[in-house]
Amino acid sequence: MQRKLTTLLLSSVVFAAASGAFAQDTTIIIESWRNDDLQLWQSEIIPAFEASHPGIKVKFTPSAPAEYNAVLNSKLDAGSAGDLITCRPFDASLALYDAGQLADLSDLPSMANFSDVAKSAWTTDDGSATFCVPMASVIHGFIYNKDAFAELGLEVPVTEDEFFAVLDAIKADGTYTPMAMGTNDQWEAATMGYQNIGPNYWKGEEGRLALISGAQKLTDPQWIAPYATLNRWASYLGDGYEAQTYPDSQNVFTLGRAAIYPAGSWEISGFNGLADFEMGAFKPPVMNAGDTCYISDHTDIAIGLNAASPNAEAARTFLDWVGSTEFAELYANALPGFFSLNSTPVEMSDPLAQEFVSWRDQCESTIRSTYQILSRGTPNLENETWNASVQAIKGTKTPEEIGAELQAGLASWYAPQQN
Amino acid sequence: MPRIRWHILVFLAPAVLVYTAVMIFPLFNTLRLALYDEIGQVRVFVGLANFETLFGDPLWADAFWNALGNNFWFFCVHMLVQNPIGILLAAILSQPRLRFAALYRTAIFVPTILSFVIVGFAWKLILSPIWGIAPGMLDAVGLKSLFAPWLGQDGTALTTLALVSVWQFVGIPMMLIYAALLSIPEEILEAGEIDGITGIAAFWKIKLPLILPSIGIISILTFVGNFNAFDLIYAAQGALAGPDFATDILGTFMYRTFFGFQLQLGDPHMGSAIATAMFGIILLGVCIYLFGIQTRMRRYQL
Numbered sequence: 001m002q003r004k005l006t007t008l009l010l011s012s013v014v015f016a017a018a019s020g021a022f023a024q025d026t027t028i029i030i031e032s033w034r035n036d037d038l039q040l041w042q043s044e045i046i047p048a049f050e051a052s053h054p055g056i057k058v059k060f061t062p063s064a065p066a067e068y069n070a071v072l073n074s075k076l077d078a079g080s081a082g083d084l085i086t087c088r089p090f091d092a093s094l095a096l097y098d099a100g101q102l103a104d105l106s107d108l109p110s111m112a113n114f115s116d117v118a119k120s121a122w123t124t125d126d127g128s129a130t131f132c133v134p135m136a137s138v139i140h141g142f143i144y145n146k147d148a149f150a151e152l153g154l155e156v157p158v159t160e161d162e163f164f165a166v167l168d169a170i171k172a173d174g175t176y177t178p179m180a181m182g183t184n185d186q187w188e189a190a191t192m193g194y195q196n197i198g199p200n201y202w203k204g205e206e207g208r209l210a211l212i213s214g215a216q217k218l219t220d221p222q223w224i225a226p227y228a229t230l231n232r233w234a235s236y237l238g239d240g241y242e243a244q245t246y247p248d249s250q251n252v253f254t255l256g257r258a259a260i261y262p263a264g265s266w267e268i269s270g271f272n273g274l275a276d277f278e279m280g281a282f283k284p285p286v287m288n289a290g291d292t293c294y295i296s297d298h299t300d301i302a303i304g305l306n307a308a309s310p311n312a313e314a315a316r317t318f319l320d321w322v323g324s325t326e327f328a329e330l331y332a333n334a335l336p337g338f339f340s341l342n343s344t345p346v347e348m349s350d351p352l353a354q355e356f357v358s359w360r361d362q363c364e365s366t367i368r369s370t371y372q373i374l375s376r377g378t379p380n381l382e383n384e385t386w387n388a389s390v391q392a393i394k395g396t397k398t399p400e401e402i403g404a405e406l407q408a409g410l411a412s413w414y415a416p417q418q419n
Numbered sequence: 420m421p422r423i424r425w426h427i428l429v430f431l432a433p434a435v436l437v438y439t440a441v442m443i444f445p446l447f448n449t450l451r452l453a454l455y456d457e458i459g460q461v462r463v464f465v466g467l468a469n470f471e472t473l474f475g476d477p478l479w480a481d482a483f484w485n486a487l488g489n490n491f492w493f494f495c496v497h498m499l500v501q502n503p504i505g506i507l508l509a510a511i512l513s514q515p516r517l518r519f520a521a522l523y524r525t526a527i528f529v530p531t532i533l534s535f536v537i538v539g540f541a542w543k544l545i546l547s548p549i550w551g552i553a554p555g556m557l558d559a560v561g562l563k564s565l566f567a568p569w570l571g572q573d574g575t576a577l578t579t580l581a582l583v584s585v586w587q588f589v590g591i592p593m594m595l596i597y598a599a600l601l602s603i604p605e606e607i608l609e610a611g612e613i614d615g616i617t618g619i620a621a622f623w624k625i626k627l628p629l630i631l632p633s634i635g636i637i638s639i640l641t642f643v644g645n646f647n648a649f650d651l652i653y654a655a656q657g658a659l660a661g662p663d664f665a666t667d668i669l670g671t672f673m674y675r676t677f678f679g680f681q682l683q684l685g686d687p688h689m690g691s692a693i694a695t696a697m698f699g700i701i702l703l704g705v706c707i708y709l710f711g712i713q714t715r716m717r718r719y720q721l
Binding site: 070089182183185186187230238239240241242243244245248252370371375378379380382383387390391394396409412 | 478543546547548550551554566567568569570571572573602656657659661662663664681682683684686
């Protein structure tokens with residue numbers, strides 16, 4: 001391992017030296033885990049930047065997602081990391097900032113283009129410094145088969161009663177599986193289930209922040225009730241949902257065998273290529289018509305500055321551009337479903353993506369309740385929530401038992417929840 | 420003074436060096452790591468504190484005992500299903516009158532050389548309630564009602580995976596026993612025949628006592644293999660070993676702790692403590708076998 005690391009570091013040093021010798025312009029290098037997006041960066045984003053900023057060359061050098069954090073940390077320790085660092089949300093990046101490896105970007109002019117919620121994933125606990133420029137978020141909701149809805153004469157549900165009425169109607173008809181989701185991989189139950197419908201119960205940011213401060217507990221009704229609702233989902237999921245995996249669910253829906261898919265907006269580009277029916281989206285149902293709605297608009301990806309970068313000036317220019325509306329439009333259209341966090345609304349051509357993003361104007365945005373601070377310890381609240389949501393759907397534990405277990409786990413290491 | 424035989428050292432060196440570098444050093448380093456903890460970015464010696472947490476803190480202890488219990492069940496299924504079937508297959512294959520013996524032998528042994536990832540994926544598809552052929556096949560014989568999403572239910576998931584593992588590895592005991600059976604001299608069996616011991620009786624009274632040492636070796640190999648198992652569970656159910664940790668064995672528990680998972684950061688020190696516990700369990704099992712069973716086993720000079 002040591003030798004492999006040394007070789008890696010040596011080769012990257014040689015590579016950096018070689019590229020430095022030939023380039024007359026300042027070259028800045030971006031570290032990222034989004035190797036899926038390499039094509040997009042090289043053909044669209046970087047040319048657009050270089051056209052408007054002569055004298056600065058940009059190189060996008062992604063590594064495999066699963067190795068990114070380990071590779072990045074060793075590069076940063078060895079001083080061979082690129083100038084710009086793609087930031088994971090919350091604690092992973094915060095640790096880098098605390099170790100002095102990411103620079104404070106609070107004074108970057110384009111930071112003004114982002115709301116506090118948008119910045120929350122890359123801001124210190126006390127809110128004093130923001131160290132990454134937010135790039136994109138993903139929004140939760142439900143994608144549905146428009147053709148199936150038309151065929152059965154169904155309206156898009158707004159309240160929870162309507163939601164279950166629609167599911168009952170699809171189930172009674174029998175042509176379609178009402179909802180495509182399985183519990184085998186666990187994370188969908190938590191991410192597309194609990195975190196999708198939950199914000200309407202705990203009132204988005206209000207509940208999330210109260211949980212962090214210790215004013216609310218996971219045993220409170222607003223945190224338990226979503227589990228009771230999830231339990232009602234079970235009878236609308238396909239036969240054998242217990243062994244249904246995430247790719248199974250995606251295929252069942254895009255093959256037109258299911259009517260509703262509890263979704264995250266990242267599915268959009270994939271689904272567009274697979275489904276040959278028209279798709280629509282509706283937001284998580286509220287209790288009563290007219291209630292304020294809350295959506296999970298989860299901050300997922302950002303970009304920061306390596307504190308040791310020798311090209312800090314050029315890198316800051318690039319970061320400022322990432323915060324601009326020009327970048328937001330480029331990125332959001334190339335990857336529908338990864339929404340710009342920019343406060344200025346971005347024009348997007350994809351109708352499904354437009355539908356998702358329009359909820360930002362109608363509803364209050366929040367992020368997944370377990371991501372900030374609450375998943376720092378052991379047991380990890382996010383990972384526990386996966387299992388808890390599966391138990392809720394299957395009905396192997398009551399919502400009250402689940403709440404009590406999660407609370408005990410959190411309280412075992414998180415001081416504000418200990419009294 | 421005896422001459423140093425340099426050629427022995429030279430020929431031993433590659434194996435010893437490689438084995439030391441990839442096995443002995445990591446093993447002892449893991450045992451050492453279990454005695455440390457990281458407090459404020461500094462590694463400090465904490466003695467047995469990690470083990471105190473592992474066995475004393477209910478959050479850790481429950482997970483550990485759950486994994487250990489699952490591991491024992493995983494081992495039991497192999498001992499009760501894999502090894503008897505392996506012996507039976509070997510006994511059938513060693514019949515001189517059996518036709519296509521080589522074909523059967525190869526077909527049964529082939530899954531052993533498949534990757535865990537392929538086995539896990541293929542069986543997940545076979546048993547899938549949506550695309551799988553298992554529900555269709557049961558339907559064809561009118562037993563559709565017997566089908567259940569076995570991999571997704573708390574009660575059945577571990578047994579299902581254990582049986583998949585049995586399917587994959589039944590070739591190994593079969594081959595070892597087959598070789599042992601072939602090494603039994605014809606004269607002994609013929610002598611038995613003269614005394615009136617034939618057929619099934621010959622197997623129980625002559626062959627089985629002669630292959631007992633091989634069965635002992637297979638049992639200990641199964642024990643070590645099962646308590647080190649990880650791949651199949653990880654490939655089929657992921658690192659969280661769902662549903663509700665019903666398929667969590669020591670290997671997946673150690674992996675999750677050591678390397679971290681999703682938002683959970685890795686904890687190499689607690690992970691090492693679990694690895695050390697696994698090492699202790701396997702060492703204990705092997706010692707019981709070596710000193711308690713093997714020394715008392717009767718051997719026959721053939």
